[in-house]
Amino acid sequence: MKTQSAINTYLKETGGWVASQLEACTRCGICAEACHFYQALGNPEYAPIWKLEPLRRAYEQRFTIAGKLKLALGLEKKLTEADLEHWSKIVYEACTVCNKCAHVCPMGIELGPLIHEVRAGMAAAGVVPGDLAEATEKQRTVGSPLGVTDEMWRERIDWITDEWEVDIPVDKAGAESLMVFTSIELMKFPDNLAAIAKILNKAGENWTASLKGREVVNFGYFEADEELTKLFMYRVFQAAEELGVKKIIISECGHAYDAFRWTAHNIMKVPAGVKIIHITEYLHELCKTGRIKLKEGAFDAETITFHDSCKIQRRGGIIKQPREILKVLAPTSFREMTPNKEQSMCCGGGGGVISIKEADANRYAVFEMKLEQMLDIQAQAVCMVCSNCRLQFVDSLAHFNSTIKVHGLAEMVARALV
Ligand code: SF4
Ligand code: SF4
Incomplete structure (x- = not known):
């Protein structure tokens, strides 16, 4: 039953684009070296192309002569529940859906989105790591993957308001912009949340936070459950429509930005006339237009x-924007890691990996390579624009007893405000 749910999902998805991608693969194996999990752990099962195996098998066995022959001759088996359990560990615990592998593929195969499809089959079959499923369920039932209830959210916002002496408007009618934060900022990095509020106030932005649209993180997207992905974004869109805002500003979260900025338009109705931007783009715009000045x-x-x-x-x-801000904040001490920009290596904690306890060893192994990149340039501090990455950096740097400091860009901007 579970297996059939996964296969049905795969067959539904292999109508056009997915089929063309699978057919284009020459099995050259070049993508393997691009994957940080494969590089760090050397496990051949972590090669990107192998992560697509359940999708490939379902597709080939149903639609191609070669696949049918392999099945008839016993060269290949149908997917089993044990296979799903096995690949579930691979695609959720050893893949951050970072899509770096796609950048090296000579055939232009979009491996990240394809691995997302493999996850979709796992989600349909209910074969998702327990920690991830639990966080998703919390987001469905109480509105936050960290279990932050409406009441806790209000109390926490009040506490941040008092502690940092900053005004945080909530459900303000007539606001131009809806600022949507992450539970990670709310609970683990309240300084970043306070910093963003301080900057918005300083710039004179007519903004608001919202109780209904309070969570930007999307665990449905991590799981690849499309209905839940839509539900979690719908809450924010509904809040935006009710408040009549013109702009939704996505806080420091990468997967949330991906879901809201790109995926939402393909899977659901996005409120008309509402611009969706990441806080980094917004900070850059504020600096460029002189609405804020930095020391x-x-x-x-x-x-x-x-x-x-x-x-x-x-x-x-969004590559040049944070760098232009950092050029002002640290004109002589800023240094690039290698690789960087589009070729940068993932921190190892994205795509929901950091929420899965059993994946700790994997993400630490990956982070050790990131640490080496920072040590190579004698970095004393590192800045980023994603709270999920920040969580991975803070936790992993402590794990490796490193003294490198971790900053959110908004927090740095707020501290440098003139
Ligand atoms: S998407 Fe990223 S983590 Fe996943 S297989 Fe490709 S390179 Fe590895
Ligand atoms: S690099 Fe592209 S063509 Fe080569 S194995 Fe990977 S996905 Fe297939």
């Missing part, structure tokens, strides 16, 4: 580098 060289005392987030920089293309 030049405010962070020049320490060697600082920038970590490119897969969904914001590689996929979203």
Whole structure:
């Protein structure tokens, strides 16, 4: 039954685009070396192309002569429940859906979105790692993957307002912009949330947060459950429509930006006339238009580098904006890691991996390579624009007893405000 649900999902998805992608693969194996999990752990099952195996088998066995022959001759078996359990561990615990592998594929195969389809089959079959499923369920029932209820959210916002002495408007009628934060910021990095509020107020933005549209993280998207993905975005869109805002500003979260900025338009109705931007684009715009002024060289005392987030920089293309801001904040001490920009290596905690306890060893192994990249340039601090990456950096740097400091870009901008 479980297996059939997964196969049905795969067959439904292999109508056009997916089929053409699977057919184009020459099995050259070049994508393997691009994957940080494969590089760090050397497990051949972590090669990107192998992660597509359940999708490929379902497609070939149903639609191609070669697949049918392999099945008839016993060279290949039908997918079983044990296979699903096996690949579930591979695609959720050893893939951050960072899509770096697609950048090296000579056939232009979009491996990340295809692995998302493999996850979709797992989600349909209910074969999702327990921790991830639990967080998704919390988001469905109480509105936050960290279990933050409406009441807790209000209390926490009140506490941040008092602690940082910053005004955070909630459900303000007539606001121009809806600022949607992450539970991670709310609970783990309240300084970042306060920083964003401080900047918006300083810029004179007519903005609001919203109780109904309070969560930007999307665990349905991590799982690849389309209905839940839509439900979690719908809550935000509904809040935007009720408040009549013209703009939704996505806080420091990569997967959320990917879901809202690109995926939403393909799977659901997005409120007409509402612009969706990432906070990094917005900060850049504020600096360029002179709505905020920054103290030049405010962070020049320490060697600082920038970590490119897969969904914001590689996929979203927001590459020059954070660098232009960092050029003001740290004009002489900023240094690039290698690789960087579109070619940057994932931190290892994205795509829901950090929420799965059993994946800890995998993500630490990947992070060790990131740490080496930072040590190579003697970085004393690292800046990023995704709270999920920040969580992975803070946790992993502590794991490796490193003293490198971690900053959110908004937090740096707020500290440098003139
Ligand atoms: S999407 Fe990223 S993590 Fe997943 S297989 Fe490709 S390179 Fe590896
Ligand atoms: S690099 Fe592209 S063509 Fe080569 S194995 Fe990977 S997906 Fe297939």
